[in-house]
Amino acid sequence: VCIHRVRSCSSIRFIKSKYVCVFDKSALKFSHQQRLFRTSPVSCGQIVQFKLSDIGEGITEVTVKEWYVKEGDSVSQFDSICEVQSDKASVTITSRYDGIIRKLHYSIDDIAFVGKPLVDIEIDASKGVAPEEDVVETPPMSHEEHTHQEIKGHKTLATPAVRRLAMENNIKLSEVVGTGKDNRILKEDILNYLAKQTGAILPPSPKAEMVSPVRRTEAVPAAPKDKAHKIPVPVSRPIAFSGKDKTEPVTGFQKAMVKTMSAALKIPHFGYSDEVDLTQLVQLREELKPLAEIRGVKLSFMPFFIKAASLGLLQYPILNASLDENCQNVTYKASHNIGVAMDTEQGLIVPNVKNVQVCSVFDIAVELNRLQSLGSAGQLGTSDLTGGTFTLSNIGTIGGTYAKPVILPPEVAIGALGKIQVLPRFNGKGEVFKAKIMNVSWSADHRIIDGATMARFSNLWKSYLESPASMLLDLK
Amino acid sequence: MVLQSFKNCLWLPCVLRTPKACFWSTASGGLIIQSVSNDVYQNLAVEDWIHDHMDLEKQQILFLWRNSPAVVIGRHQNPWQECNLRLLRQRNIKLARRKSGGGTVYHDLGNINLTFFTTRKKYERMGNLKLIVKALKALRPQLDVHVTDRFDILLDKQYKISGTAAKLGRTSAYHHCTLLCNADKFVLSSVLKSPYKGLKSNATPSVPASVKNLFEEDASLTTEMLLDAIAKEYAVQHQIDHHITLINPADETLLPGISSKTKELQTWEWVYGKTPKFSVSTCLNMPYKDSVLDVKVNMDVKHGRIEVCNIDLPEQWLPPGLYSELVKSLTGSKFCPNETTALVATLLRVCPQDNELHSRWSLLCENMIRLM
Numbered sequence: 001v002c003i004h005r006v007r008s009c010s011s012i013r014f015i016k017s018k019y020v021c022v023f024d025k026s027a028l029k030f031s032h033q034q035r036l037f038r039t040s041p042v043s044c045g046q047i048v049q050f051k052l053s054d055i056g057e058g059i060t061e062v063t064v065k066e067w068y069v070k071e072g073d074s075v076s077q078f079d080s081i082c083e084v085q086s087d088k089a090s091v092t093i094t095s096r097y098d099g100i101i102r103k104l105h106y107s108i109d110d111i112a113f114v115g116k117p118l119v120d121i122e123i124d125a126s127k128g129v130a131p132e133e134d135v136v137e138t139p140p141m142s143h144e145e146h147t148h149q150e151i152k153g154h155k156t157l158a159t160p161a162v163r164r165l166a167m168e169n170n171i172k173l174s175e176v177v178g179t180g181k182d183n184r185i186l187k188e189d190i191l192n193y194l195a196k197q198t199g200a201i202l203p204p205s206p207k208a209e210m211v212s213p214v215r216r217t218e219a220v221p222a223a224p225k226d227k228a229h230k231i232p233v234p235v236s237r238p239i240a241f242s243g244k245d246k247t248e249p250v251t252g253f254q255k256a257m258v259k260t261m262s263a264a265l266k267i268p269h270f271g272y273s274d275e276v277d278l279t280q281l282v283q284l285r286e287e288l289k290p291l292a293e294i295r296g297v298k299l300s301f302m303p304f305f306i307k308a309a310s311l312g313l314l315q316y317p318i319l320n321a322s323l324d325e326n327c328q329n330v331t332y333k334a335s336h337n338i339g340v341a342m343d344t345e346q347g348l349i350v351p352n353v354k355n356v357q358v359c360s361v362f363d364i365a366v367e368l369n370r371l372q373s374l375g376s377a378g379q380l381g382t383s384d385l386t387g388g389t390f391t392l393s394n395i396g397t398i399g400g401t402y403a404k405p406v407i408l409p410p411e412v413a414i415g416a417l418g419k420i421q422v423l424p425r426f427n428g429k430g431e432v433f434k435a436k437i438m439n440v441s442w443s444a445d446h447r448i449i450d451g452a453t454m455a456r457f458s459n460l461w462k463s464y465l466e467s468p469a470s471m472l473l474d475l476k
Numbered sequence: 477m478v479l480q481s482f483k484n485c486l487w488l489p490c491v492l493r494t495p496k497a498c499f500w501s502t503a504s505g506g507l508i509i510q511s512v513s514n515d516v517y518q519n520l521a522v523e524d525w526i527h528d529h530m531d532l533e534k535q536q537i538l539f540l541w542r543n544s545p546a547v548v549i550g551r552h553q554n555p556w557q558e559c560n561l562r563l564l565r566q567r568n569i570k571l572a573r574r575k576s577g578g579g580t581v582y583h584d585l586g587n588i589n590l591t592f593f594t595t596r597k598k599y600e601r602m603g604n605l606k607l608i609v610k611a612l613k614a615l616r617p618q619l620d621v622h623v624t625d626r627f628d629i630l631l632d633k634q635y636k637i638s639g640t641a642a643k644l645g646r647t648s649a650y651h652h653c654t655l656l657c658n659a660d661k662f663v664l665s666s667v668l669k670s671p672y673k674g675l676k677s678n679a680t681p682s683v684p685a686s687v688k689n690l691f692e693e694d695a696s697l698t699t700e701m702l703l704d705a706i707a708k709e710y711a712v713q714h715q716i717d718h719h720i721t722l723i724n725p726a727d728e729t730l731l732p733g734i735s736s737k738t739k740e741l742q743t744w745e746w747v748y749g750k751t752p753k754f755s756v757s758t759c760l761n762m763p764y765k766d767s768v769l770d771v772k773v774n775m776d777v778k779h780g781r782i783e784v785c786n787i788d789l790p791e792q793w794l795p796p797g798l799y800s801e802l803v804k805s806l807t808g809s810k811f812c813p814n815e816t817t818a819l820v821a822t823l824l825r826v827c828p829q830d831n832e833l834h835s836r837w838s839l840l841c842e843n844m845i846r847l848m
Contacts, residue, residue, distance in 0.1 A: 055644065056599050065552045065752070078646065083551070085680065088578035088627065089642035090551045108752070109678045251781075251808055252815040256822035259805075263826040322829055331829065349818055378814035379565060382841055385821035386834070409825050 045124045047102055049117040052084075055091055060114050062086040064106045069119075074100045076159045081119060084112060098161045099123035124161075158185040165190050179242050192240040253347030263409045272454045273402055273441040276462045278420055282436045284468050292365060302340065303364040305392055305417065308464040310336040310356040311474050313390060316457040320389045322410040323448055330448055339388035339408065340368065342375045343398070350408060351380050352388035357476070392417065401439045412445035413454070506714030508538045508707050509721045516546040516572045516583060518725035521737035523591055523643075523650060524575060529733075530593070532648050537593040538710045539652075540703050540720070543583040545660075546570040547667055550578040550641060554679035554751045556811075559667050562846075569667060573747050576652060578641030579682030582668055586658035586689065588699050590706060592651045599649040601627050601640060608638070608655065611709035615701065616694055628685070629655070635688035657699045658691040677754030744810065749780040760843040764836070769793075771840070773847070777811045787844075794836060798827050806844075813848045816841075 055062060062084040069081055075095045084091050103120035106112050158166070158173055162185055166173050169190070176193045178185035250258060281304060292299035313320045313336050322331045339352040351371045353364055374380045393405055396419035403416035418439040425435035440462075444454045464471045511519050519541040526537060547559050547569060555561060555571060558580040564571055583589065592604045605623040612621050620632050629638035640653040664687065690697050703720075711718040728735055740746055753776070760771040772788040785806045789799065805819045820841040824834065 056596070056649075057601070066750075085552055085577045088550075088576075088640055089644055090575065090577035091644040092646070094646045249808060252810060253818050255805065255809065256818045259822050260825055325828060346814065346818075377565075377568075380814070380817060382817050382821055382838055382845070385817060386824050386838070410829055 045099065045122040047120050047122050048097060048099070050081075050096060050119050050121050052093065052112055052114050052116060052118040054114055055086060055089070059086050061111050062091065062114070064108060064110050064112050065090070066108065067104060069101050069104075071101050071104060074098075075121065076161075078159075093118065095121065097121050097123045098159055162187055162190060177240065179240055186242075188242055189240060253344075253349065257348055260408060261406055264406045267407050267409065267412075268446045269404075269407060269443045270446045270449075270451065270454075271404055271441060271443050272451065272458060273439060274458050274462060276438050276440055277425065277466050278436045278438050279434075281465050281468050282420070292362065295362070297362070297365050297369055299362075299365050300368070301420075302368055302392070302394060303361045304465065304468070305394070306338050306340070306353060306356055306364050306368075307359070307361050307475075308461050308471060309338060309390065309392060309415070310359075311464060311471065312457045312461040314357065314474075314476075315460060316453055318449060318453060319413045319444070319457055321412055321448065322389070323412060323445065327447060333389045335387075335389065337387050337389045339391035339411075340371070341391065341393035341395075342372070344375050344378070346378065349375060349380065349385065350388065350391060351375060351384040352391075354387065360475075391415070396420065396438065403441045405441060405443045407443055407445060412449055414443050416441045416443075505534065506536050506538070506710065506716040507721065508710060508716075508719065509540070509723050510703070511539070511541040511725055512722050513725045514542055514544040514585065515725070515738075516543040516548065516570055517738050517741045518734075519543060519589070520548075520572060520574055520741050521734050522723070522725045522731065523652070524737050524741075525731050525734050526593055527575075527643065527645055527648055527650055529731075530648070532593055532595045532598075536598070536714065537591075538707065539591040539593065540707065541589045541591070542585050542587065542699065543589070544570075545582075545584045545663070546572055547580060547582055548572045548574050549580045550680055550682075551575055551643075551750070552577060552680045552752055553580060553682070554675070554677050554754055555748065556672050556751075556848075557670055557675050557677060557679060557754075558682055559670055561848075562671075563667050567663075567667075569663075571747055572741060573750060574641065576641040576643040576650070577680065579639065579680065580668060581639055581654050582659065582664040583654070584659050584663070586656070586660065586691070586699065588655045588657060588703055590653055590655065594649055594651075596644060596647055596649045599642070599644060599651065601642060601651045604651050605629060605638070605640065605653065607709055607713060608653070608706055611705045612690075612702070614709065615705040616697070619690075619693065627653075629653075631688050631690065631693060634686065636685040637688060637690060655702060656687055656689050657697060657702055658689050661687060661689065674758035675754060675756055677752060679752045679754065744780070744812065748810070748812065751777070751780055753778045756847060758847065760840075760847075762839055762843055764839060771843075773844070775806075775811070775847075780811055782806050782809055782811055787840075789840070794840070795827075795833070798823070798833075798837070801827075811848050813845045816845050816848060820845075 052062070063086070064082060065085050066083040067081075068083070069075055069079075075081065076098050077095055079095050081093050081095050081101075084093060099121040101119055102122045105117050105119060112118060158178070163173065165187060166176070166185075171190060171193060173185060176185050176189050179189055180186040278301075281301070285299065285301060285304070289299050317332050318330070320333050320336055322333060323329075324331070335354065336356040337352040337354050338356050339350045342349050342351060351374075353359070353367045353371070356364060359367070371380065371384060374384065388408065388411060390411055391405075391408055391414045393403075393414065393416045395403055396417050399419055401418040401421070403418065405414045405416040407414045418441070420436050420438045422434050423437045424432045425437070427433050440458065442454055442458055464474075511522060513519060522541070523539065526539065530537065545567070547555075547564060549555050549558050549571070551574060553573070555573075559571070561571070563569075581587075590604075590608065594600070602623065605627060609621050609623055609629060612619050621629055621637070622633070623629055627640040628636050631637045637656045638653050640651065642651040643649065668682075668684070690702070707720055708718050723730065725731070725734060725738070743749075756773065756775045756777065758773055760769075760773055762769045762771060769790065772786075774784070774786040775782055776784040785803050787799075787803070794802075801823055802820070805823060806816065809815055809819060820837070824837055827833065827837070
């Protein structure tokens with residue numbers, strides 16, 4: 001006698017109506033495991049009061065400190081239920097049953113008593129079978145194999161409920177790939193294994209199945225039955241992917257970025273890019289690096305870029321300005337507080353070097369070192385992060401050539417620096433030489449900055465960096 | 477002595493509780509191991525790993541470890557309540573939350589940590605502490621040390637030299653304790669004093685005690701001598717060789733999964749986020765121009781994040797739009813100075829550029845951040 005049982009799997013959201021009609025209501029009487037199809041677990045199991053077991057050392061009461069489950073959650077045997085504390089000992093209480101949590105007897109900080117009920121768990125009437133309805137439709141096959149499960153090799157992890165399900169369907173656990181914790185075999189794994197076996201029994205899923213790159217099992221082609229159809233329909237799901245979308249609120253650094261960038265939308269950006277030949281600067285830095293090290297400071301290229309920018313801003317002060325909310329007034333800022341975009345573990349942060357117009361390249365290097373170490377320690381203060389008037393973003397340390405940076409309000413301009421590449425260029429004599437080239441991409445507020453201004457500023461900045469000696473002439 | 481044999485052995489990481497991989501000593505009823513690392517997170521991860529993976533039925537384990545300066549709070553404690561977080565950050569002292577209960581301790585290289593791993597059934601703290609006392613007395617018979625009912629070890633009947641905590645799981649358990657040999661008492665007392673007032677919480681409070689180093693009692697004692705003496709006593713009581721196996725907590729082959737445990741212990745979500753719900757109710761005294769403003773602040777913090785935030789400012793001191801933006805930003809955000817600084821700096825970008833406003837804003841925000 002073949003018993004038809006309705007299958008519902010947690011990953012299938014609906015079952016086609018014609019499928020359900022196959023299901024003869026009279027068959028309900030035959031199997032005690034029959035249930036009407038519903039989307040929530042049906043309450044027809046037995047409620048067991050799981051008592052708090054003996055902690056040891058004669059302890060009779062503990063304080064409940066944290067719940068790992070809530071009412072309605074399903075638990076497997078050995079899953080953690082809660083954390084309790086007694087006299088400097090923290091105890092993890094694990095479940096003895098598979099089932100659904102129906103009641104928590106205590107709230108956080110309540111005193112719980114040894115020997116008294118801790119939680120109520122609803123377990124199935126037929127012990128060992130999982131309470132969610134997932135009974136499988138098997139094609140009428142005669143199974144000569146005995147039902148005793150042989151487990152090859154090392155011990156396979158699976159809860160008793162899962163083992164029983166496997167046994168009922170004549171599945172060898174050793175052949176199933178476990179996707180749970182510690183490669184534990186879950187109900188879903190058994191069902192997916194069955195799907196492979198029975199092929200077209202599963203109604204085609206409306207969503208395309210994702211193939212997980214990590215769990216690579218044997219790729220299962222479409223079941224042989226499909227060969228009869230004229231149009232090959234990809235039916236099988238070779239690899240079990242049990243990932244779920246995760247939604248989290250936007251907080252912290254991300255929230256800050258959302259706010260800043262949303263405000264930046266109001267600014268009509270235009271871009272201007274160029275390449276800078278840093279061959280001479282690279283050499284200069286090599287000479288100066290050991291000198292800076294003696295003074296205990298790490299010298300990168302940024303101090304030069306920052307100082308050159310400040311010298312440029314002296315000639316084109318509109319780039320160091322701020323437009324008010326109503327676009328009525330432009331404020332030319334006296335201080336050149338040049339921001340440096342920094343990538344930290346938590347996200348993007350932009351501290352600024354104050355008053356670059358009166359700082360030497362070395363002063364800037366010292367300050368950058370300070371900001372960098374504070375930034376990586378997560379200890380930058382509000383004064384470091386506010387008051388910026390112009391920003392440089394050295395994305396080239398990570399990579400890239402051209403970029404389209406977003407202006408950080410209330411500023412009106414920003415520059416993104418690409419990586420330094422060694423490229424062939426022609427010199428004055430028409431010879432090819434190895435040049436150290438870096439690309440710069442500027443963005444500016446087109447309400448008050450025009451292309452010509454940006455271009456001239458960029459040319460000036462570029463000339464300072466291409467022949468660093470010229471910076472000496474204009475240094476204040 | 478460094479382990480040699482493990483490289484030749486197969487280790488099946490996917491199998492929980494393998495009856496001992498062959499490099500752990502199988503013949504005896506006990507094993508003594510010592511960490512080569514002084515990183516508190518790595519060492520706590522080792523404890524966690526042994527608790528989860530080792531079968532302690534046939535052999536018990538004694539784990540010896542020391543840490544570079546760190547403050548370690550109990551599983552259910554509140555770091556704001558237990559220590560001076562600003563001082564910790566300034567001095568680069570790490571903050572860790574362990575998985576066992578109990579109170580807050582300060583670790584440095586002058587403090588030794590001992591963890592006794594047993595099965596859940598054989599969990600027994602008093603015996604372990606008496607073992608330590610016996611070892612100390614064997615080393616220096618004149619030492620006046622004894623174990624109290626609270627599982628502390630006292631020197632000269634008044635100074636605490638050891639504190640205890642424990643963790644119990646389904647089948648295994650561990651009891652660990654500290655032992656003050658030559659720790660920096662000055663730093664200890666200053667970091668373990670919280671300047672916080674107005675904090676209401678159900679977190680486990682620490683019980684402060686006067687402490688003393690064993691070194692002060694007998695200057696010839698060193699941490700090595702103490703470790704050795706305790707290992708010797710453990711070996712005698714468990715009838716095993718007095719042999720200490722060194723382990724490297726960074727060795728993923730030896731301890732598969734250890735690096736993810738180490739990482740987890742360092743996450744903000746674990747260290748701060750596991751703080752039981754608490755509320756802050758305080759008054760900021762902000763000197764502004766010629767007067768001092770008293771601003772009442774009330775915040776509820778759950779999972780380390782601000783659930784509710786109320787700042788009682790004088791009317792119109794800040795434009796109402798900006799005030800509500802501030803409250804909205806803070807709500808749901810971490811009770812963390814770094815994150816709050818980033819948020820308030822951002823809000824300043826998008827508000828009217830007015831020097832007066834900026835200075836008020838900075839003043840308020842600086843004070844708020846100081847609370848975290």
